[in-house]
Amino acid sequence: MPQPVTARPPSPRTVAGWILRGLETLTELEQLQLKTVRAHCPELDALTWHVRSFAVMLTDGQGERLSDWLDAVRQDDLPSLHTLAAGIDRDRDAVIAGLTLPWNSGVVEGHVNRIKMFKRQVLDRAGFALLRKRVVPA
Structure with missing residues (x-):
């Protein structure tokens, strides 16, 4: 009996691009594919949420939300984000200033x-x- 034809899964680079881009910039097909990937992988779903919430903090200057974001990151089993959170903790004041103040380098x-x-x-x-x-x- 012949094997059913299935679509190739998207590459990790493609999925990373979907996660990093805003939903409004994704086509309907890309949004559907990302939704499918997130449904099949709870870790990617959590990662997507953390990345997008950090992007909102960054673009809207909401540095006061950093502590809550770090707590949420630590509650998930995402070792790479735990490493990022530890790095942010080492210089928390500077990160909050970077997310909050209008000046930059x-x-x-x-x-x-x-x-x-x-x-x-x-x-x-x-x-x-x-x-x-x-x-x-x-």
Whole structure:
């Protein structure tokens, strides 16, 4: 008797993309597929909830909810998120400030990123002298 034809399961990268994107950006088919995956895997369902609730804290500046989020993470059996929670606990005040305050270091990070790009482009071919010439204004 022939085997029934079944659809290939989505790749982990695809599922991660669905989880990280907002529901409003997913197509109906993607939403249905994510719902199916979440129904078959309680760990992914819990992970999705934690990721999306952290995204809301991040985008809406709700740092005061961090303690509740960390408690919820610790109640689930998700070792990777437990590691993240432990890292957040080590510098909780800074994380709360980052989630709450309107200031950020985006401009500085942009400059660091630009310098690292120059370094990758230049150091392999021309050495430090050319890197210095491109980074330091004349």
